[in-house]
Amino acid sequence: MKRATYFLKALGYSYLITIVLVLIYNLVLTYTSVSVSTMPLMTSIIVTLGIACAGFYIGYKNGSDGFLYGILAGALYVLFMIIMYFLANENFKFEMNMLYKMLLNTLTGGIGGIIGVNMKKD
Numbered sequence: 253m254k255r256a257t258y259f260l261k262a263l264g265y266s267y268l269i270t271i272v273l274v275l276i277y278n279l280v281l282t283y284t285s286v287s288v289s290t291m292p293l294m295t296s297i298i299v300t301l302g303i304a305c306a307g308f309y310i311g312y313k314n315g316s317d318g319f320l321y322g323i324l325a326g327a328l329y330v331l332f333m334i335i336m337y338f339l340a341n342e343n344f345k346f347e348m349n350m351l352y353k354m355l356l357n358t359l360t361g362g363i364g365g366i367i368g369v370n371m372k373k374d
Contacts, residue, residue: 255321258313262325262343265334267337273298294337303357307364308371319362326361330354367371 277294280286306329307322314321334354338344 258310259321259325259328262306262309262313263329265309266302266325266329269305270298270302273301273374299333300357300360302351303361304367308331308364308368309369310363312371314369316369319363320365320366322365322368323358323362326358329361339356361370 269366274295277298281288281291303326307323310321310325311318334350
């Protein structure tokens with residue numbers, strides 16, 4: 253039960269971080285001369301940071317098996333994002349580049365989990 257709570261908190265914090273970073277990026281786009289062409293790269297970076305934070309949190313809280321729990325947190329994050337995207341976009345098509353991004357982001361969660369476990373001071 254404790255680990256399930258950690259997963260929910262990790263996903264909640266990571267989505268919160270993602271939302272805040274997207275809002276900051278939107279402000280930058282609105283009030284500066286930054287080109288809209290940077291949007292795909294920046295959204296990928298923001299999502300990757302959110303997933304890394306989820307992996308970090310779960311690895312830090314569990315104190316062991318950070319890679320495994322980080323990968324699981326990253327996979328859950330990606331799964332929920334795909335479900336939200338599917339519900340919001342009626343012309344959703346699953347493409348190979350999405351699979352590539354999913355795998356990379358899931359691994360990012362694992363790396364965040366490793367860093368989280370190593371930051372834990374007992």
